[in-house]
Amino acid sequence: xxxxxxxxxxxxxxxxxxxxxxxxxxxxxxxxxxxxxxxxxxxxxxxxxxxxxxxxxxxxxxxxxxxxxxxxxxxxxxxxxxxxxxxxxxxxxxxxxxxxxxxxxxxxxxxxxxxxxxxxxxxxxxxxxxxxxxxxxxxxxxxxxxxxxxxxxxxxxxxxxxxxxxxxxxxxxxxxxxxxxxxxxxxxxxxxxxxxxxxxxxxxxxxxxxxxxxxxxxxxxxxxxxxxxxxxxxxxxxxxxxxxxxxxxxxxxxxxxxxxxxxxxxxxxxxxxxxxxxxxxxxxxxxxxxxxxxxxxxxxxxxxxxxxxxxxxxxxxxxxxxxxxxxxxxxxxxxxxxxxxxxxxxxxxxxxxxxxxxxxxxxxxxxxxxxxxxxxxxxxxxxxxxxxxxxxxxxxxxxxxxxxxxxxxxxxxxxxxxxxxxxxxxxxxxxxxxxxxxxxxxxxxxxxxxxxxxxxxxxxxxxxxxxxxxxxxxxxxxxxxxxxxxxxxxxxxxxxxxxxxxxxxxxxxxxxxxxxxxxxxxxxxxxxxxxxxxxxxxxxxxxxxxxxxxxxxxxxxxxxxxxxxxxxxxxxxxxxxxxxxxxxxxxxxxxxxxxxxxxxxxxxxxxxxxxxxxxxxxxxxxxxxxxxxxxxxxxxxxxxxxxxxxxxxxxxxxxxxxxxxxxxxxxxxxxxxxxxxxxxxxxxxx
Numbered sequence: 001x002x003x004x005x006x007x008x009x010x011x012x013x014x015x016x017x018x019x020x021x022x023x024x025x026x027x028x029x030x031x032x033x034x035x036x037x038x039x040x041x042x043x044x045x046x047x048x049x050x051x052x053x054x055x056x057x058x059x060x061x062x063x064x065x066x067x068x069x070x071x072x073x074x075x076x077x078x079x080x081x082x083x084x085x086x087x088x089x090x091x092x093x094x095x096x097x098x099x100x101x102x103x104x105x106x107x108x109x110x111x112x113x114x115x116x117x118x119x120x121x122x123x124x125x126x127x128x129x130x131x132x133x134x135x136x137x138x139x140x141x142x143x144x145x146x147x148x149x150x151x152x153x154x155x156x157x158x159x160x161x162x163x164x165x166x167x168x169x170x171x172x173x174x175x176x177x178x179x180x181x182x183x184x185x186x187x188x189x190x191x192x193x194x195x196x197x198x199x200x201x202x203x204x205x206x207x208x209x210x211x212x213x214x215x216x217x218x219x220x221x222x223x224x225x226x227x228x229x230x231x232x233x234x235x236x237x238x239x240x241x242x243x244x245x246x247x248x249x250x251x252x253x254x255x256x257x258x259x260x261x262x263x264x265x266x267x268x269x270x271x272x273x274x275x276x277x278x279x280x281x282x283x284x285x286x287x288x289x290x291x292x293x294x295x296x297x298x299x300x301x302x303x304x305x306x307x308x309x310x311x312x313x314x315x316x317x318x319x320x321x322x323x324x325x326x327x328x329x330x331x332x333x334x335x336x337x338x339x340x341x342x343x344x345x346x347x348x349x350x351x352x353x354x355x356x357x358x359x360x361x362x363x364x365x366x367x368x369x370x371x372x373x374x375x376x377x378x379x380x381x382x383x384x385x386x387x388x389x390x391x392x393x394x395x396x397x398x399x400x401x402x403x404x405x406x407x408x409x410x411x412x413x414x415x416x417x418x419x420x421x422x423x424x425x426x427x428x429x430x431x432x433x434x435x436x437x438x439x440x441x442x443x444x445x446x447x448x449x450x451x452x453x454x455x456x457x458x459x460x461x462x463x464x465x466x467x468x469x470x471x472x473x474x475x476x477x478x479x480x481x482x483x484x485x486x487x488x489x490x491x492x493x494x495x496x497x498x499x500x501x502x503x504x505x506x507x508x509x510x511x512x513x514x515x516x517x518x519x520x521x522x523x524x525x526x527x528x529x530x531x532x533x534x535x536x537x538x539x540x541x542x543x544x545x546x547x548x549x550x551x552x553x554x555x556x557x558x559x560x561x562x563x564x565x566x567x568x569x570x571x572x573x574x575x576x577x578x579x580x581x582x583x584x585x586x587x588x589x590x591x592x593x594x595x596x597x598x599x600x601x602x603x604x605x606x607x608x609x610x611x612x613x614x615x616x617x618x619x620x621x622x623x624x625x626x627x628x629x630x631x632x633x634x635x636x637x638x639x640x641x642x643x644x645x646x647x648x649x650x651x652x653x654x655x656x657x658x659x660x661x662x663x664x665x666x667x668x669x670x671x672x673x674x675x676x677x678x679x680x681x682x683x684x685x686x
Contacts, residue, residue, distance in 0.1 A: 020415040022440040029055040047087040069319030071403035127155040130222030140196040151205040177244040177606040183640025213237040215249040223329040234275035280331040296459035364465035380468035385418035427506035449528035449664035456535030461490040477666040485510035546593020553663035555602040561616040563589035571602040600630040607638035
């Protein structure tokens with residue numbers, strides 16, 4: 001009887017799935033994103049941000065929402081007419097501070113929960129980034145881009161910016177590196193930490209000088225904090241000669257009047273980042289790497305005792321990277337996530353006995369907050385088959401439940417495919433973790449084309465988490481395979497370190513053996529296997545172009561073609577010096593194998609990509625064209641290493657579908673990429 005009931009349930013489930021629509025590019029931009037969840041001081045409410053994309057308008061609206069900490073009483077606090085984000089609770093829990101662009105520039109506002117209009121707190125012409133509010137609400141710490149000679153002076157900064165942007169001289173002048181970083185040329189501005197006093201209305205530059213404080217990060221950084229007694233601020237900053245060759249950022253402290261600057265991690269020549277004071281003010285926790293110039297050294301959690309002036313590492317027993325961390329409200333513990341086998345599980349370390357406990361397993365936790373009584377966590381998470389939502393985890397009962405359901409209607413009507421996990425014996429017999437997503441309306445009796453996606457980094461991990469690539473291609477009839485070969489994080493530091501100076505070795509063998517395994521699957525058409533990759537993954541596509549002919553087509557995004565060129569024109573030289581440190585590194589270069597090129601290739605690059613310059617893609621495309629090999633080049637003229645999600649990524653997906661359809665079968669792309677380039681918005685209109 002039980003078996004019959006199970007069969008009936010499976011049949012009904014398959015019928016329900018069959019009724020769902022396939023996942024398309026347009027569907028991706030109907031998904032709502034939730035983030036920035038923060039628990040109120042009393043623990044009974046949660047404020048968070050909801051972002052809603054609009055593909056037709058090429059615009060995303062962000063609004064702040066409020067709910068009880070059990071998920072009930074959901075309500076929207078701010079309008080969709082302007083962007084509102086980064087909510088921060090007032091100490092008394094009666095209101096929320098937040099950032100908004102409602103008056104044109106990025107400023108801080110305060111909204112009382114008992115009603116009324118939001119009050120504008122700051123009016124700083126340069127904009128207010130990532131604010132941190134003091135306990136009494138009188139002081140506000142924030143980041144801003146300034147010219148060091150101007151400091152916090154708004155008029156001076158504005159005057160220089162205006163003359164630089166509109167003046168007759170159109171050139172960049174440099175006497176040292178960096179010349180440019182990620183997607184911008186250096187123009188003499190640096191990120192500085194500012195202190196705004198609400199009573200005096202004064203802004204003080206706490207980190208003057210020709211340094212980025214906090215340390216540079218793509219998209220900006222919020223790695224600074226205010227001490228609980230509000231007498232001191234901590235931040236990270238790289239203040240060394242030849243910063244392009246060094247990873248040596250340090251944790252610095254400074255009094256809130258700008259005096260008493262102190263480097264508290266000067267003994268470590270690796271990277272120290274993201275300082276956070278304990279609520280009782282006794283400690284500063286931070287992330288640390290101990291190997292100089294090695295940006296992929298294991299990231300550890302460290303603790304600085306302010307009274308003793310000493311630091312110690314807390315997570316030496318964990319052989320993976322610490323990701324995010326947060327203090328408990330009573331200062332007795334630190335909660336943190338770790339990159340581990342395709343997930344980001346939550347851990348806790350007790351300060352008294354240094355005991356580490358894993359609290360939540362097998363979940364890719366994006367961000368989290370801990371309740372005041374340390375009895376539950378609220379966090380954002382995804383799975384391959386589940387767009388992001390906010391969940392609550394009770395530490396006593398181990399119960400996890402979703403608090404938000406913004407994408408339930410979407411997943412009820414659109415088939416979002418899960419991933420299966422397998423382990424394949426790779427180089428040296430080491431198991432390689434592989435994720436497989438089967439196509440829409442999967443029929444085990446049919447054979448399907450395959451797309452293998454090799455990740456960038458190369459030191460990172462693919463996760464069991466939602467991503468457009470994992471759904472758009474299966475929605476068009478492809479099996480998608482994404483492995484974590486040697487060099488991936490989450491499988492021990494030895495596994496991660498194995499790729500340095502060996503870009504074409506173990507990882508190549510891993511991918512070949514993964515492909516061997518995929519070819520044995522009964523539902524796979526082994527004559528229709530393609531591959532794609534981004535950044536290092538793009539390099540890898542260019543490498544296998546010259547080393548094997550087993551793939552029907554390739555797609556290379558932001559990929560390196562010539563390693564010598566890369567070492568000479570990339571900006572963060574510490575990376576290439578470490579990972580390509582061997583004397584004969586050029587033997588790993590795809591350009592060395594151009595005589596063997598034969599596979600049709602789609603190439604995508606960003607003109608403002610200064611990590612891997614687009615000239616690599618042009619050179620590669622030129623070689624393929626001169627050899628008569630079918631190839632297509634797309635250069636995003638306003639993008640860097642990461643194309644704009646709404647403006648550029650729809651073309652990225654569509655171009656891939658066109659290329660895969662041409663060589664692997666599958667469904668046709670929804671649009672014509674050539675027309676998209678000419679009239680991007682018009683293509684989206686039905």
